[in-house]
Amino acid sequence: MSAPAIEAVDLVKRFGDFTAVDGVSFTVPEGSVFSMLGPNGAGKTTTVRMMTTLSRPTSGTARVAGFDVVADADAVRHRMGLTAQSATVDELLTGRENLRLVGDLYGLPKALVRRQADELLERFSLGESADKVVKDYSGGMRRRLDLAASLVATPPVLFLDEPTTGLDPRSRVELWGVLRDLVRDGTTLFLTTQYLDEADQLADRIVVVDHGRVIADGTPLELKDQSGRASLVIAVSRPDEVERAAELVRDEVPDLHVDRDSRRLTAPAEGVGALTRIAARLEEAGIELDDIGLQRPSLDDVFLSLTGHRAEEPTTGPEGSRSTSEVPA
Template structure:
């Protein structure tokens, strides 16, 4: 009952002597989201292709819903859905016809398929456009239809390979809400992305992969802590109070950076305790502030500290 929904076990993939994936291992508990984070060419898509039976590992294996991708690929495919980087819907068919076609391939009866189709069209907010050809859909609508089609057989595990690439911020946010709903219903997600904000928003745990190797694992908060302490940021109401405020922040033992133009002071902090202490000092000294808060390192900071380059830097595709 406690077996992981997804497992990668020492996965290796080589192409013409070049190692694209080099000993990748991780597990994903049922009903959670794993973010596989890395730049273009890091090996994310190659890893997903091996885990979804689209590519045979050079060595190692994977298990999906308890089934081994090498020993029982048919059962793996029966228990998973996959949404690739590009929408794969038939643009000449309507949204409803796309769902009907894929459902028929799964052998779902017409009555059940009609009910399920209506449910998915409503769930993904494309019911009103369900009888229009998919070629008339916006990018966000096509992506939602692609995801709906991948869920036609109600798989317990869903692989999403950069599902929001090319979407505008609104469509991306809408899709995030859909994915949160799936997880709330018990679906296990493996999400590959190079959008650091996306991993932060959706993932319970993150695996950072670079040049085919895992370089870090942990929750978003744990990874951020690897990039350094949080920063305490204070904006005083009056520039004349900057020297006194600086002296107060220095009492924490941290170096204080002062931005005179912004009336802002920044110092490293251990957490809420430092914020509360400094807030009390400022109040006792009658120094008025416009804002005070903690700023934690971003996942972008984490990736830069781990790899020496940012997640959106171009790499050789893998």
């Protein structure tokens, strides 16, 4: 097996008496998406800063693309890209000039830089604005340019620190598509986010952090299973058939909750077999349904059960809180 693309072992970062990251460990296989999920102030950005050589760990070790982030910092920088929380592009340059500048700083051949810049501008739907100064870009355009800049040198590992915060829903979905394309091309993604749906959509594996510590680790499905069993949910079409449907369902699942106003029947799931039998019995009885299926707990349920608060609620610490107001594309 190949070495992990990213690895942290007992990573700690203290600021005076405050411990921002407290013994965090994880490994990320090549070509996968790893998500660190938690509220503002939980230690996500501090972890990214240590992994990308911007901040020296107080203790513990970390490696990116096989290189130690302290002992081999230069090698790490040449093998990773970073999209930070705030856009780092130069507002007085055009989009094209920004990307060419990044390529020049990497020391890449000028012909390659020009080709890479043109391809990235088209890939991120910025071709028509390539020669406009960035100060005239919208927030969504700047975010896309920032991500494009991190890809000029085609790094095998890409760190994304809350890349879609502030974007409107359409821009977020578009960016998710770009990230999926990068993974298909072999890039390893380290994604921090406070958006549960984002981690659910993109991540192969998630660690949940709170107050600088890892409190859960697993695939999205594994984490959902930790917070409780799936529920059987049945939506009856006609109000006058709710009670008759409930009687039939209780033969299979006695612990049934009936909401007559919404015409919904809910019970702990007993597996796909029970779902199939219930659906067949209701069909035989001529009871029309709007919907029937299994509903797993959401990642929001997971986080609430683990921490007692929602993922979007801020905690205190040097990372601080930022506005999550939407920025149009």
